[in-house]
Amino acid sequence: MANESNVAALLTGQNEPLVVQGVAYPSVGEDELVVRNHAIAVNPVDYAMQMLGTTLFSWLQYPYILGEDVAGEVVEVGSAVTGFKVGDRVVGHAVLGSDTSTGGAFQRYSRLLSNMVSSIPDSLAYEDAAVIPLGLSTAASGLFQKDYLGLQYPSISPQPTGKTLLIWGGSTSVGSNAIQLAVAAGYDVITTASPRNFEYVKGLGATQAFDYQSPTIGADLLEAFKGKRCAGGLAIAGVVPQARTEAAEACLEVIAKSEGDKFVALAMPLPPQLPDGVGAKFIFASGLKDSEVSHVIYGDYLPKALAAGKFTPAPKAEVVGQGFEAIQGALDALKQGVSAKKLVVTLP
Numbered sequence: 001m002a003n004e005s006n007v008a009a010l011l012t013g014q015n016e017p018l019v020v021q022g023v024a025y026p027s028v029g030e031d032e033l034v035v036r037n038h039a040i041a042v043n044p045v046d047y048a049m050q051m052l053g054t055t056l057f058s059w060l061q062y063p064y065i066l067g068e069d070v071a072g073e074v075v076e077v078g079s080a081v082t083g084f085k086v087g088d089r090v091v092g093h094a095v096l097g098s099d100t101s102t103g104g105a106f107q108r109y110s111r112l113l114s115n116m117v118s119s120i121p122d123s124l125a126y127e128d129a130a131v132i133p134l135g136l137s138t139a140a141s142g143l144f145q146k147d148y149l150g151l152q153y154p155s156i157s158p159q160p161t162g163k164t165l166l167i168w169g170g171s172t173s174v175g176s177n178a179i180q181l182a183v184a185a186g187y188d189v190i191t192t193a194s195p196r197n198f199e200y201v202k203g204l205g206a207t208q209a210f211d212y213q214s215p216t217i218g219a220d221l222l223e224a225f226k227g228k229r230c231a232g233g234l235a236i237a238g239v240v241p242q243a244r245t246e247a248a249e250a251c252l253e254v255i256a257k258s259e260g261d262k263f264v265a266l267a268m269p270l271p272p273q274l275p276d277g278v279g280a281k282f283i284f285a286s287g288l289k290d291s292e293v294s295h296v297i298y299g300d301y302l303p304k305a306l307a308a309g310k311f312t313p314a315p316k317a318e319v320v321g322q323g324f325e326a327i328q329g330a331l332d333a334l335k336q337g338v339s340a341k342k343l344v345v346t347l348p
């Protein structure tokens with residue numbers, strides 16, 4: 001495979017549009033797979049990195065290959081990898097980091113850590129599978145890592161815990177994965193979304209949904225948690241800084257005043273002040289690669305749950321283009337905002 005030609009949609013500088021050009025074929029590490037990508041999804045962090053460059057992502061070096069969500073076919077297997085073979089259909093998270101600048105998703109062949117990859121059933125199309133990885137990793141990091149919420153692990157036969165979790169932002173990509181993981185781990189889920197998405201989040205397993213824009217959202221959630229044992233909160237919101245801070249503060253306030261575990265895992269930066277007695281920590285999804293939770297989720301739970309039809313790739317994929325030239329348009333479209341959907345590009 002080493003002479004196989006590779007091509008990428010490359011980021012060559014801050015605020016530069018992606019450029020499609022030939023790049024080196026990645027050499028597989030002992031714990032890695034090389035995957036030929038058939039579909040990729042785009043995420044807010046991709047356009048944030050494009051716009052903000054080293055101002056926010058100090059380790060970024062140009063040219064850089066963006067993208068974290070891939071679905072495709074295994075073409076090479078590292079010497080220490082077990083459980084995968086050439087030809088397997090997989091979905092994987094191309095993690096961020098200074099040592100992985102050649103590992104991004106927006107190329108024909110990506111180098112992926114095997115503990116961040118799952119097999120997918122033949123019945124699942126690549127474009128549908130591609131919606132999963134970053135949302136799943138972010139949700140799993142906050143829900144299951146011991147230094148976050150440390151919840152019971154998910155299973156395809158969940159054991160009820162009798163506890164209820166607050167997921168703020170259930171219709172986001174991260175929230176859609178989090179609801180399903182938390183329910184599979186035996187927790188009831190109360191969530192927030194726009195009313196148009198209430199049926200969507202309930203379809204994923206939430207028991208109750210509340211409008212995060214309602215002026216009474218805090219009181220509504222406190223009322224909903226009355227008489228329940230709270231398992232803590234996972235806070236996710238859109239990309240507007242002020243709205244994200246307000247969402248984080250509101251979520252923390254509800255957890256502070258409810259009975260039960262006083263911790264919130266946040267997909268956004270921590271607000272300047274935390275309520276007394278509540279712990280909180282910012283999630284870094286790529287950090288999952290160093291956690292045993294990666295093996296639990298990618299190695300065990302997800303392949304089984306997909307095969308058993310007990311996990312739905314969500315939000316639903318909207319294929320917005322084909323080929324590497326379409327990726328910049330997908331990023332531009334995502335910047336305009338999405339609601340309960342994931343923008344996907346299929347690759348030749």
Ligand SMILES: NC(=O)c1ccc[n+]([C@@H]2O[C@H](COP(=O)([O-])OP(=O)(O)OC[C@H]3O[C@@H](n4cnc5c(N)ncnc54)[C@H](OP(=O)(O)O)[C@@H]3O)[C@@H](O)[C@H]2O)c1
Binds near residue numbers: 044169195247266282
């Ligand atoms: N820290 C990490 O490692 C990490 C990883 C991934 C993502 N993130 C961050 O997590 C956030 C979500 O990312 P994503 O890809 O999941 O987003 P997304 O799916 O693109 O987000 C769109 C959704 O945001 C919801 N939303 C907007 N404002 C909200 C608010 N104030 N409260 C609750 N929901 C709100 C909208 O819900 P409605 O349409 O129902 O109104 C919409 O469905 C982003 O800020 C992203 O940067 C962080």
